[in-house]
Amino acid sequence: GAGVSQSPSNKVTEKGKDVELRCDPISGHTALYWYRQSLGQGLEFLIYFQGNSAPDKSGLPSDRFSAERTGGSVSTLTIQRTQQEDSAVYLCASSFPLVRGHGYTFGSGTRLTVV
Amino acid sequence: QQPVQSPQAVILREGEDAVINCSSSKALYSVHWYRQKHGEAPVFLMILLKGGEQKGHEKISASFNEKKQQSSLYLTASQLSYSGTYFCGTSGGAGSYQLTFGKGTKLSVIP
Numbered sequence: 001g002a003g004v005s006q007s008p009s010n011k012v013t014e015k016g017k018d019v020e021l022r023c024d025p026i027s028g029h030t031a032l033y034w035y036r037q038s039l040g041q042g043l044e045f046l047i048y049f050q051g052n053s054a055p056d057k058s059g060l061p062s063d064r065f066s067a068e069r070t071g072g073s074v075s076t077l078t079i080q081r082t083q084q085e086d087s088a089v090y091l092c093a094s095s096f097p098l099v100r101g102h103g104y105t106f107g108s109g110t111r112l113t114v115v
Numbered sequence: 116q117q118p119v120q121s122p123q124a125v126i127l128r129e130g131e132d133a134v135i136n137c138s139s140s141k142a143l144y145s146v147h148w149y150r151q152k153h154g155e156a157p158v159f160l161m162i163l164l165k166g167g168e169q170k171g172h173e174k175i176s177a178s179f180n181e182k183k184q185q186s187s188l189y190l191t192a193s194q195l196s197y198s199g200t201y202f203c204g205t206s207g208g209a210g211s212y213q214l215t216f217g218k219g220t221k222l223s224v225i226p
Contacts, residue, residue, distance in 0.1 A: 004156075033213055042117065042202060043157070043216040050212055059213075091156065097212065103147055103159030104204075104214070 002026075004107035006092050012113045013082055021077040021110045025094030032069055033095075033104065034077050038088045046090075049075065050097065082114045116140055118205045120217035127193045127224050135188040135220045137203030146179055146186040147204040147214055150197075157202060160188075190222070198224045 005024040013019050025032050034046040045059035049069040060066070064082075069075040079086055089111050093104035118139040127133055137146060145164045149157040163179035163186055175197075177188045190197055200221045204214030 031212060035216075042218040043204070045213050045215060048213040056213060103162055104149075104157075105159065106149075106156035108156045 004092055004094050004105050006090075006107035006110050008110060009108065010111045010113075012115060015084060015114055016081055018078065018080045019082055019112065021079075021090050021092075021112070023075045023077070023092030023094075023107060025073065025075070025092070026105055027073075029094035029096060029105070030072070031095045031097055032075050033093045034067060034075070035091045035093065036088045037091055037109070043091065046077070079112075082112075084114045087112055087114045117215055118203055118217040120201075120203055120220050122220060123218070124221040125223070127197075127222065129195060129224060129226055130192055133190045133193060133222060135190075135201050135203075135222070137186045137188070137205070137217055139184045139205050141184065141205075141207050143179075143181065143184050143186075143205050144208045145206045146177070147206075148177055148186075148188050149202045149204065149216075150199045151202065151219070152199040160201075193222075193224045195224050195226065198222055 007022045030051045032049045035043040037043050047067045048056040064080045067077045089109040091106050091109045093106045095104045096102040118137050121136045125133055147162050148160040151157040174191045179186045200219040202216050202219045204216045206214055
């Protein structure tokens with residue numbers, strides 16, 4: 001597609017419920033990233049996928065967070081048993097490998113509110 | 116480790132210049148700069164790689180000092196459209212694929 005597409009754009013959920021956030025990257029981009037942005041904060045790295053390699057999950061804050069990328073394209077970030085501190089904007093980005101000097105293209109994000 | 120950006124915020128009048136700094140405690144391979152307008156996604160401005168310097172736009176340029184582990188973003192003759200939060204993102208090596216971002220610098224350009 002023309003850009004990185006994320007859905008839903010907004011999600012309000014009750015504490016304790018599970019949520020799934022979707023990311024559709026730019027066609028041909030082999031790298032896909034999930035970041036989290038809390039109010040007034042920077043971008044917190046969550047997880048990275050590159051081609052068929054094992055994902056780098058080093059940024060996931062707890063085992064309630066998981067992500068998968070199917071067919072090297074669409075990715076889903078799942079948060080189980082949501083907590084209020086999970087409230088944030090979840091940004092997905094895709095790129096060609098950074099080693100080639102390419103930047104990220106970000107999606108518009110999913111604003112998650114846990115009540 | 117998260118790079119440190121300074122200043123945290125700056126207010127400029129149209130036509131004025133600004134410099135935003137990004138410092139890391141780790142050796143850097145690359146530095147990226149992004150701008151995020153309120154309610155929008157961050158947009159890639161430019162990348163600077165170890166051993167080189169890239170100018171992304173006519174009035175927005177950047178430098179990369181590998182020895183000092185610093186990068187600076189220069190905005191000249193600022194326009195209202197330059198307003199937003201600027202983030203630097205750093206990677207530590209050619210094999211590093213994800214960026215660590217600073218907390219951002221909020222730039223406001225007023226008439």
